[in-house]
Amino acid sequence: MTALPNTLAHVGRSLADVNGHDKLTGAARYASDFSLAGMLHAKILRSPHPHARIVSIDASKALAVPGVVGVVSGEDLSGLDHTYGMFIRDQPVIAVDKVRFAGEPMAAVAAETEELAYRAIAAIHVEYDVLPAISCIADALAGNAPPLFDGRLHPSSLQPPPLCSSWVQEPAPNILFDFSYSFGDIEALFAGCAHISEDRFTLARQSHAALEPHVAIAFASDHEHVEVWSNNQDPFLLREDIARIFGLSAENVRFHAGLVGGGFGSKSYCKIEPIAVLLARKTGRPVRLALTMAESMMTVCDHPAEIRLRTGVSASGETVVRDAVVELDGGAYADASPSVAMRMGTRFNGPYRWKGVRTRVRVIRTTTIPAGSFRGFGMGHVTWACESQMDMIAGRIGLHPAAFRAQNFLDPGSSGAPGERVLDCDLTEGFNAVRNRIADKTTSANTNRGTGFAVACKGGGSSHRADARIDIHPTGDVTLAAGVTEIGQNTRTILTQVAAEVLGMDTARIRVVNIDTHSTPFDSGTHASNGATVAGLAVRDAATKAAAEVLLFAAGRLQCRVEDLSFRQMLIVHGSASYSLSDLIDPTMKDNPASFSGAASVQTPGGSLFWMPIWTVAEVEVDDETGIVRLTRLINAADVGRAINPQRCISQIEGAAAQGLGQALFEDISYRNGQPLTATPLTYRMPRLADIPADFETIILEQGRGPGPFGAKGVGESGNLTIPAAIANAIADAVGARVMDLPMTPDKILRAIRAKAGASPSGR
Amino acid sequence: MTESLRIHIKVNGRPESAEIAPNLMLVDFLREHLGLQGTKLACDQGACGACTVLLDGRPVTSCLTFAFAADGADLQTIEGASRDNGTLSQVQNALHDCGVPQCGFCTPGMVMMMEGFARQDPLPPGQTLETWMNANLCRCSGYQGFRRALDQLANEAGNP
């Protein structure tokens, strides 16, 4: 790691996870471990058909199963504001009139045991009028495609378009969203280019497949109140959703969140929680709705996509103008798709200089799993296409891919597009960090071995509000409360370090509490790698204020000026004397505080708050007889501004890189005849230890320009972005064949090798 | 299901006896009947290893093992992995030192897989702990922390 000089006591140290001991001994508790007395267990009946009208539902046999307490279906939604979605609310809590993907919830049962609930859903009889499936983008756009919806616009809360852009909601049947973005005189710029490249790339359907499936335990003590324990990463947003759907006041909706067993985007925004609430209200008893992992995989996924890039460069290899046309397969419902389209639609410039960029991103509806937010929020899509094409262009104009990139990087402090945040990192330094490593290391003369680069720069931390509270207790213990969810990014550890640094105290005496929306300070959701940066600022400020409270109180007790006091290691120092907090608590006085509290709130503006750059080099060996690729070396470098906890930064980048590796080589929920073929943990191939190259290195750069506490910035979403393109570029370097469709399975690689051989009989 | 059967299992050294349904899975027996919630249920299909426990010293996925199949067995779960005085075992320590737990949901299964391997005597020919670890999924990490922990354990074994 290239580190900043560090004189700090806690920041910059690799403190072990504050919940690590509990996680290692099995003592850690997750929402899936939570139970309430008298709790019922729920199961969901899911549609076997991808597209059908619901003719009738007969649940009488299910209700007759002894131990079954309640059944809900679409008709229980009448009178409710029954749809949800991040910007466009088109997804019913349970299917009403129609089903739009195989796996869509049709009905749900609450019973005394989960086994009874399973039996009961099997006893529900549904009559369907089956309609044609729309399994892919091309099917949805075909002239004879049946519309998924009746054509009316859904309620929405779309934000005004960012600078240089515009959008249209639901412009045509089976088109959810149409986003356009442009700066520069595009056609005139193309006319002046020496080389123009047009290429088409596709991405498959990646699943989050977090290990802990979605779970929600709901209890409605009366018709006006609801309490929910869930592993959703947005407890405060969920509170609003539940209040709106059920017509409750938000103060009467209470969400709890503790440790979450991974998410990667799958647990953001409203998911299964309303079904649990519906059953809890219907039965009057606590209801636990725990999905299986296979059901979680049917709940949300990332967007399959087609990306067509037209890119113009000058005779000397300057990047000049780019035109991107994207179709995202959004699945049956909106979820976060409009937001993903807007984010990715403004980022096709990547880390380079352009005179003009034009983008059109359309979200297409299909009868497949709703696509939502996934680590990187569309930047993985952008990077796959753009960074693959960078190598292709370099090849066409006779430049080395590394040199072509290096000559076009944005300069630190410059802005890549109108209104865009200036670059808070040094792209050249980061690129050289990985480039030099590979130059040091490449030794093999194996002809089927190749190396590939990729670079990306994702914005983070936009439009976010994070509040925090610090309570210093007279015992010298500290309670830290913040609304950011602990989902495996070890945010509690990072926030503990920030508080310990500000308060000059031992991290072991800080306790981070679980989230309870009734008492925990607000947070607008654990997204966009904002935890360490934005919540970190709130914690820093809250700790500063709590320490000031201590000094104010101490000054009163000691009859001196606040300025004459200091507070370190839980001691108040006055000249040569020092006092513990309990020394100052006078039991005869009435004004002893129970604790010294500091609260703070940080609101970030729209647009990116910081840039998360990632530089990658991959080395592969390709077997040109089988098409099997072996990743032999993977080196990532990332700028984290300032590493509050270097080990945690490395873990984030490594873990994201593994997800990128899976996306590159095998991850795909594919469909046939409207049915998902690989939407189960057993059939969906994910990276295992043996897939990880032995030579796997992560370089943390501290370029020192982060807006977070002590100069930190987020790091959670960068590590996966570049991996597929770096591997594709390495394959092309190894065997001269280019794969443009993810995942790069052996059959596609073989086909590319054969196509190449066919095109040039002389061989590569 | 009306029939039930009685099983006797030693769980972390403690004899347990229970009346169970024949279709009860071992993971549910542990989590719901015995309240041992450290064992995690993730994929429920034998694909991820989060539910790994040691049945007579051998790692099994408790989501795919019937509770009755453990009748008469000696069962070790994550709750019994630490040393008797409550401090971390050698395996747990190595994982801790290497910064392993992220979300932690895979961690109990990973610990039990590694504990299981450590208890193999003699070692299964041609097998390494690294190959065993392929049975378990971790979706948060890039497995590097596990690799570092394996190295640390190998070093410790080399210089006891």
Ligand code: FES
């Ligand atoms: S939960 Fe048993 S193997 Fe995954």
Ligand code: FES
């Ligand atoms: S730490 Fe989350 S799955 Fe391994």
